[in-house]
Amino acid sequence: METLPPETRKAGFGWLLQMAWRDGRASLHRLVLFMGSIVLGIGALVAIQNFGLTLEETIAGQSKELMGADYLVDSDQPPTAGFLDTINQLPGTFRREVNFATMVSFPDRAGTRLVRVRGMEAGYPFYGALETTPAGAAETYIPEGAALLDATLMTQYRLKPGDSVKLGNLTLPIAGGIDLAPGNTAVTTSVAPVIWIPYEQIDKTGLIQVGSRVGYNFYFKVAPDADLQAIYDLWDPIMDRNNADVDLHTDTSQRLGRRFENVGRFLKLVAFIALLLGCLGIASSVHIYMKEKRQFIAILKCLGATRRQSFLIFLLQISGIGLLGGVLGTGMGLALQQIFPRFVRDFLPLELDWSIHWGPVLLGLLLGLVMAVLFGLLPLLNTWLISPLAVLRIGHLPSRLSKRLTALVLGIILLVIWGVSALLLEQPFRALAFVLGIAFTFALLAGIAWGFMRGIRRFFPHSWGFEARQSLLNLFRPNNQTLVLVLAIGIGTFLISTLYFSQDLLLARAQVEDGRPAANLILLDVQAGQQQAVAETTRAQGLPVMENIPIVTMRLEKIKDRTVNDIREDTTSTVSQWILSHEFRVTYRDSLIESEQLKAGQWVSAYNGEVPVPVSLSDNVARDAQVTVGDRLLFNVQGVLMETEVASIREVDWGRMQLNFSVVFPPGVLDNAPRFHVLTTRAPDAETSAALQQSLVRGFPNITVLDIRQLLEVVSDILDKIGWVIRFMAFFSILTGFIVLLGAVRTSKFQRIRESVLLRTLGAKGGQILKIAALEYLFLGAIGSVMGVLLSLGATELLARNIFETPFIPSWVPFGVVIPVICLLVLGIGLLNSRSVLRSTPLEVLRREGV
Template sequence: MAWRDARASRVRLMLFMASIILGIAAVVSIQLFRDNLKDNIQNQSKALMGADFLIDINETPNARAQAIIDSLSPVAKEVNFVSMIAFPKNGGTKLVRIRGLEGAFPIYGKIKTAPEQAASTYQGLGGALVDATLMLQYNIKAGDSIKVGKLTLPILGALNGLPGSSAISASVAPPVVIPYQFIDDTELLQFGSRKEYQFYYKATPQTDLEQLEAEINPLLNAENADIDTHSSTSRRLGRRYDNMGKFLNLVAFIALLLGCVGIASSVHIYIKEKLKHIAVLKCLGASRKQSFLIYLIQIAGIGLIGGIIGSLVSIGVQESFPYFFKAFLPFDVTISISTQPLLMGVLLGFLMAVLFALLALLNTWYVSPLEALRVTESNGLKRTKSAKITVFSVIILFLFLFSYWLLRDIKYALAFVVGMLITFSILAGIATLSMKMIKAWFPKSWGYTARQSLLNLFRPNNQTLVLIVAIGLGTFLISTLYFTKDILLSKTAVGNSGKAANIILLDVQKEQTNDVSKTITEHGLELVDNIPLVTMRIQSIKGMVSHEAKADTTVHIRRWVFNHEFRTTYRDSLISSETILEGTWTPAVSLGGVIPISISENLAKDAQLNIGDKVEFNIQGVIMETVVGSIRSVDWGRMQLNFSVVFPKGVLEKAPQFYVLTTNVPDNVGSAQLQRVLVAKYPSVTIIDLRQVYTIIEDILDKVAWIINFMALFSIITGIIVLIGSVRNTKHQRIRENALLRTLGAKNIQILEISGLEYFLLGLIGSLVGVVLALVSAFLLGLYLFKEPFVPSVIPFLIFLPTISFLTLGIGLINMRDVLRISPLEVLRREA
């Protein structure tokens, strides 16, 4: 009986299934990709690092550190740093990451070059490997030369892949590989230069890497060095991309929930139409259980088939994920199919369909045989109330358990379910309020077609609630994306005023400062900043040195505080990105006594420092005693020079230091000319063009936005499917109503106007509520999460609002074609 009845309603049931298929495809494809990502990270962890383990240090190793490094017999070594390079062929300049390599690196994996042999010959031939994209940008080919500091080398090949690098990092500072032996000849590593030494090792089969890390790390930490194994790198990468997977899973889960809302509402209308049939079946002797199971089997079958098809579709969808995420991954993802997510998809489709349909299916249990004879409907709603509360509670519990399975965190799972309930409640509340307001303030003076359209919004069998919820949720997701993207972009915005610095010159030595300043002014530019930098490390905090702080379990100072090499400055005033939170700002002091310093809020938190606490700094071997005089709030999101530690004037003027100079260049041509001259005269000076950095960041955010848009597309398409299904389900009710209207003399154009205005209003209310909710959500995100002023984008108002409104109108009118094709007499005979 279930099969026979389903055949007669196959079009509507297919629409129910479509929403399940999309939701399952989204969830399962992401779950498959996440499993593949974990497997690839584990399988390629050695190739990602290029070794079994490495030791890295951010300064030239001292004798004790070098002894530890040599005792483990490194296979290869590297020094890498950011610097400017030039192409003599065309005078082009670029900020790159220089990687000086020596030995058999990588031990695992390989350097991908064109030609292929360049990867194995560049050290012996004394040439350079240059990022392939960079060579294309500057029209450089193998055989041309590259100038690195004072050294000019031939380019032996284009670099297409290097262990540990991704497209994102390469877009900021493309890699250039040169032999380690030539690093000193470049003369780029001078006082204050940021650099990183890495030593690569191959472990024996008997080596226990975790034990090695536990034994060696304390010794290395004492020398400001660190050991990193491929297994620890694998775990760290896994956690990083696991968070991305959780976020995408939630987006897909929302698409699935949206489909389930469509199932619940559509099944409600579907079952309501079948109540007369069920009453007839009961007159013929069918039991409650039989009539209930007929439609339960139908819905369960839809969920099962939808889960199977959705799982199969997910296999194709996940094949596209490596292409979407390749810019964010430092390795190639090999796709394989695991059975657990596929089985989960089938089970999920079955459970979600049954659970969300049960609310409507309960009505079949209490249908009386007399319903076949009654004109009005009375389906025992009071008797189903307690059962529906039970089913609703089971649904909430299921959603919580499923979100916990995705997030692995009770608090986040609870917050997600509560947030989802609040969002649905607001949408449902606004839909209900809209119906009541229209009913209370009904415009009786309006024309006939307008009045009929408004009446349809609150008459029996109306679709106001489900359509506003479905349309509103889809619009809410995509609008929040655009609003949030605007907030993120505003944090990276570069000022366009005449005084805002957009060129930063780093690592300017003291003796170069006057000449570099003169070069800037000779180009007709203004020197905006000339900031001194002094490098130092924290020797002790409140009288405790590093190993004492680690041994004391009552002290919770973060590890980086003692290991970090601070670049500090001295000045007599605050800058625009700073605000004093505690204490008093000291502009200047005279030598002698304890020196008051100002520290950033994050350093105070991580170092467990308060006003009046003593801190000792090691400045090139000289110990300086200081006391925390003030704690500052620093806006690190601004593209300007900010510091964790600021000294007053009168203390560090004679300490070894280098400088950072900034200026404002009005256009790209002027920027290129200035960089060309500075790189030629001062190759050790690093130049950062903030406009290029801004462009790179915007490109990264665009990629992120595109991925989120792609995932939100599941929700939008699911919403459209739900919309089509919901509108189509009203067709049978509309056939009877419009047949009566046509019998009373209504014309087809009037019926189209009535239905058109109804669906347009539903689309308008739903999309408007979605955009407004997204506006509030983005405002709260900007206020509490990003701590940035929120300026809303006009795109959701200009594009989403009218597009979704007219889409709803179009779907409604398409479905009305069948209504208008059937003659009133045929409908009335069928009713008789």
């Protein structure tokens, strides 16, 4: 054999790769566990990210189809001749629409239904399809003077083309069902299905009366090269003065995009938490793995490998695992994102095209690599300090990494977490709060684990039996995994419980108080002359009239002596724009109701003829109009100007299912103003409710009935769908937590195996060793899970107070189910891993495990 010249050759990168593979293949099952902990998190993240971009792209690409036009002008006031002149001057050709909610009945079928009527001119939509069954109905319904009904309505009432629908005074034949129309979603149509009728037929319905909430839209189509932004800039201020708005097709799509962005951000954060949990798994597994590799590294160094080479071998190994995790996670994410459209299909007014975006793919691959390396970096850096002397002195411990280096690595980890969360949330400050929260949780759990170990050492229960003492001793012996396991179990439990509690909060927020007799039928648009007859019809059905609330519509003319037009044109004004053109629905009464609380000023219960008239504002209107008690407001009450003064400000709980008002007058001021009424009643069952609705629609076609029971069913259905998405995302965290746990417990067995083997050699029975292991894992499971749930209680309380603003009553599930399940899971995994120790002879175990 020839001796090589010492300086000429040395092992290159290829050898490092070869060594990483050689060592890695023997530990493949454990490395796969490392990988498993990040695959799910990356998968979830890539899926959501890619889905978000697909959605964004689809919405942006179909924005004209969503609106059915290039732009629209919308107003909630009947167009005057002057306004129509202005409309005629706008560029492009237009089609008109009148829309409102009303009750309809079907003469051929029993039953009434709240619907949204759209009176359309022929030629709309300019873009996108109006798909109907039969196909030709979209073209024939206007010339034939017929109606198109939402397809679900057709199915629900078993209607077919040729049947008829009664809207107010008008009965129209049904031309067909609408399968697809611009802007329609399953959710919006489930609240109020849509009926399209010819524009010219609207007046004949006789449904537009005082107080009716009617929308007047003008849809425009312009030349393809027209500058829409210029049209907006020029015409929107003019339309503002006419209490109308210009909306470009891009605005509509942006609004829709923003709505999904918020949900998307929440889901991304949930996925990122799953990834972080996986990273914790990587950190804990690599920590234990590298401890076991100390001897390997010492031998390598003894044989002449440099510190850099030893470090790089394992860096390559962990990077490879991270990259592979990234590839698998990304692949899984791309496959998963095909499922998302199923969840959101009912919320979306368009069909999604499945496509791969390179941003999320790159993010997935990079996250796999970066997170694995970053979270494994501290134990990897420790290889630098392993002395070759360990080959002579078994158990020779390497010196510790300097505190500065450790702090630097931890700082980089936090910085990267912040960077990724800022990228996902697109809100750096919220991302910072998220990172600080996560860091605080880690620190708290680590502190608890450390305190627990010290506590056991100080107050050691010497009187306990042998097995119990041994298992407790294992928790703070050299090379113990208490800290890592408590962290893994604690964080996992914390995330799972917080998700659970938050979901509870979300659902609780949307639920209404049950158990007390509240109104469940609201009769809207009851004209002043009809209220007596409507009340009698209601009572005739054996139902009480619980409330009879008068409503007068009005707009603001002046705020603190400045006209709304002045404020609108003042670019420095911070008064909310909506206040200036809003049509307020105002009531009058002498007392506060349950959902209101006086915040400032004095409640005026009777009007004594003074001017200005004392009124009460809700706190949000006072804030947005920037007024306080004593400030003056001039209202235009359908042509009559009325000087008022803010006498009081109320806090209103808008979340309650009852009629709340932002402006309340004292009785005696508006009694003679043109008004309409809202009556409420409570029907004991669906049949009574349907009977009342039918007689009301027959006798008073202009009245709209809101069936709260039906509405709640729809809301509950929507919440179920949202809850499903949340639960689906939480599932990733739970599964990741399980894999992390499996990895941590499985790797920790190598720490325990020596002790177990020695105990067996010294004569300990299998049962005793099993009991020691069982108690140890039970202690770890209990500390971790109890701490996790307690922490999540604190976190959810903060969420409840600061974000959801709702009282938080913890459910018993995390205590009664999560803690025992996690304890049993840790115990099960721990015992499963101890089986190999018990089944074989000590020598076999030592050989097989390579101890």
